[in-house]
Amino acid sequence: MENKMDLSFSAKSENESFARVTVGAFLAQLDPTMEELTEIKTVVSEAVTNAIIHGYDNDESGMVYISAVLRDNEIEIVIRDEGNGILDIDEAREPLFTSKPELERSGMGFTIMENFCHEMKVVSEPLLGTTVYLKKQLTKSKAICR
């Protein structure tokens, strides 16, 4: 049977680490490898950081929303903000593209998410906010060694 959780929190940068660990702790129920756990935590960090600094321009009164579903050997994560939104999603997803070069952003957030997940979808509406859908299958090699 599937297991789901929803989490929301203030758009404060201190909460990035909290969000990583929370999603990681939830995923731990599928007993992933350390590599898979690190990948998921990295992906969550990137998406949450984007919501805080791009979505809300660091306005801490904003809220970041995460839902996660565990199903068989798969985790589905949705990370959402109600912030600025993205005008041109294709451009935003390009490697190295950043709208905030002054913050020394790498422009690699979306590229990292895409690489560490099996599926990624970005839906965004200027002034309404951004939603990132992520899906990752875990390796099943573990099952063999039971």
Place this chain on the structure above:
Amino acid sequence: MENKMDLSFSAKSENESFARVTVGAFLAQLDPTMEELTEIKTVVSEAVTNAIIHGYDNDESGMVYISAVLRDNEIEIVIRDEGNGILDIDEAREPLFTSKPELERSGMGFTIMENFCHEMKVVSEPLLGTTVYLKKQLTKSKAICR
């Protein structure tokens, strides 16, 4: 400024540990002692277990709701279910009272919550559900004896 989070998850017993860790990780921002951390985790366990086994009779389709607010040196936690509710709250809060002696419950859940927190309030409506409000101040003495 205050920091808040909301969490909800399926009423599965595997999620008890997830809930403990999540509230604990959020509290970590106030730099509690390891003792205070254990107390908060214990309190969350007790309330979540109650929601799952008493509120929902282990029906995993139910959802458990937790909110937490950090303010100065204090954490406020609200744990809610939309389950069976409690008919007689005074009786339920009595040490050793349990309505499920067949499960070898200790009947000490509410007593533990009361002991580890500075404030506890229980609101419940039969058939609508139960809400437990908890508040705990952290010690400030840490800085002094460093």
Place this chain on the structure above:
Amino acid sequence: IGEIQRFLRDDGTVKVSRSIKELSNKIRKAKDDLTKEYRRTPTVNEIAIHLGVTPEEVVFAGDANRSLTSIHETVYE
């Protein structure tokens, strides 16, 4: 079976359960050491700094002894 498990785990598929168990043991030791040094219970940050991990990791791994029993049961038994 134990051999195969060990091989697979060491081969880049280290299970979270094992790695967390290790951190969990370090946390327990750090807690004892720092309690002696400070003559009071250490805070979560003090342990995190001592071990070079984030405070949130301390919370997560510190719970391992409890939660891993159940993970262990479902996965390996």
